[in-house]
Amino acid sequence: MNDKRTEPLDPATRVSLTVNGLSWEGWTNVEIGAGLDDQCRSFTVGITRLLPGGDEPVPIVHGDRCELRIGNDLVLTGWVFATPRAHDKNSTAFGIAGRSLTADLVDCAALNKPPQFKRQSVRAIVAALAAPYGIAVLSEVGDGDTVADHTLQPGETAFESIDRLLKISRLISTDDAQGRLVLAAPGSAGRAYDPIQLGRNVLAGDASFDFAGCFSEYRVLGQHGTSANRNGAAANEIAGIATDSRITRKRVATLTESGNLTPGMAKERASWERDNRIGKALAAQYEVAGWRQSNGALWRHNQIVHVIDPILGFDRDMLITAVTYRMDEQGSRVTLAVAPPEGYLPQPPDPEKSKKARKKKGDKFEYLLPSEWRSD
Structure with missing residues (x-):
């Protein structure tokens, strides 16, 4: 285990966990996830020694506030939730797992008294629901509509109440690297520099194309x-x-x-x-080599990316809905979940109009997806 004074061979993939002013590195396995459907980022880092004994476990315990970085990029601010340890006659292993500050909104009850909001903006209500847990709210979509009435339901968590409000108001939310709750628009993180392209950077791809949950x-x-x-x-x-x-x-x-x-x-x-x-139903997952794009930027969720995959049938812009960074004995790689952006749009386009959109050669789903979507 290294402290921040030890420089690893590849600074771009150096993962450091900072707790109480000390930065810990040298992890042998890493998994970091962020997505539009999860509302709180999560991480697991660990190290395995081939012989029993060795270094003492890192003095980090559950409830510690932490910051996680990849190179110089802050990717998560949150809490330590678990410190698993294991050993056998050949090795010892210990790890640290945690989630974003916004995890408390996902796990914990809505506490507001009185439990009713009248004639307030979406942003004001969300901020009030997040306030008891010390979570800041950032809006990329302004204050939102004025809601005539929003009443807490018995037993619901803070985020369940927020989620009800956002669904009716046609907004989405996520968290950011600082642990804030973010009211966002699809693609507001910008456009990915690289495409996801079979034969260029794709290690594997899969899509279920399961329409069992779709109705007329x-x-x-x-x-x-x-x-x-x-x-x-x-x-x-x-x-x-x-x-x-x-x-x-x-x-x-x-x-x-x-x-x-x-x-x-x-x-x-x-x-x-x-x-x-x-x-x-049209979501897909891609495994891509490395955590960074060719310009050095990390892959990020809520970015628009062009997907070119003749096997799955895509040649169009998609929304990155989730990103998972992994590192183990096989090296570093990233899993990108992508989906049609209109599934996350505050004001989705009319599907009848979508049929009239220009068709894009190489894409098999033009009758299901508007080809005209672009963020630039």
């Missing part, structure tokens, strides 16, 4: 409080419907939405469900 019609049902213009019958019959002619046989899904729902919100929720499910 989505019905979202909910309630709306009565007012001078709405009586009881109307208040209890809020419904929004979104159809998807890309699913050619009749398949209907009914979803219930809690909270004070309007017809417009129900329609938007149904449309979000339609586009999100098609996007997940």
Whole structure:
């Protein structure tokens, strides 16, 4: 185990864990993950000695605040959650695992009193839900809509409440290297410098193309409080419907939405469900050599990347939804999860209009994915 005074052979892949002012390096295995669906980054680092005994385990314990870097790039600010250790007659091993500061929003209860927010912006409500756990909120999409009413549900975590709010408001969230909760737009991290290209940098690729969760019609049902213009019958019959002619046989899904729902919100929720499910059905994973692109930048999630893969049938821009950096005896490599960006868009395009988009030679899914998506 090295401290920060020992310079490794490859600074670009040097992984350092800083706790209490000391930086620890020399790990023999590393896994670091970040993604749009996880809301908190995670890491596991470890070292194995071929003989029992040897160095004392690193004096780091659960609950320690930490920073993780790849080279000079900060990639995670969070807490140590586990310090696994193991040994046998031939070796000893110990590791450290942790997650971003935002893990407390994922794991812990929403504590706000009173448990109701009226006529506040999305950003203000999210900031209030995050405040009891000391989590800062950064918005790349402004303050968001003003929400008439958002009420906490018994037993839900802070992030479950945030997630309900964001789904209705058609926004996404993630975390950043500083451990903040980020309200973001798809692709707001920019465009990847390199493409993901078979024959250039792809070690392996796979996609399930599983449409079992897709339907021809989505019905979202909910309630709306009565007012001078709405009586009881109307208040209890809020419904929004979104159809998807890309699913050619009749398949209907009914979803219930809690909270004070309007017809417009129900329609938007149904449309979000339609586009999100098609996007997940067309998701893929690629394993790419190395953690950095040819310009030296780390691969990052929420970037737009061009995917060229005639075997899986892609030749289009996709959204990097998750990144996992790994290092072991086989070297360093990165797994990139990609999906159609419209599955994460705050305002997904109409699928009927998507059919009219220009077709791109080499892509087999132009009837499912808008070819016109570009972030530049």
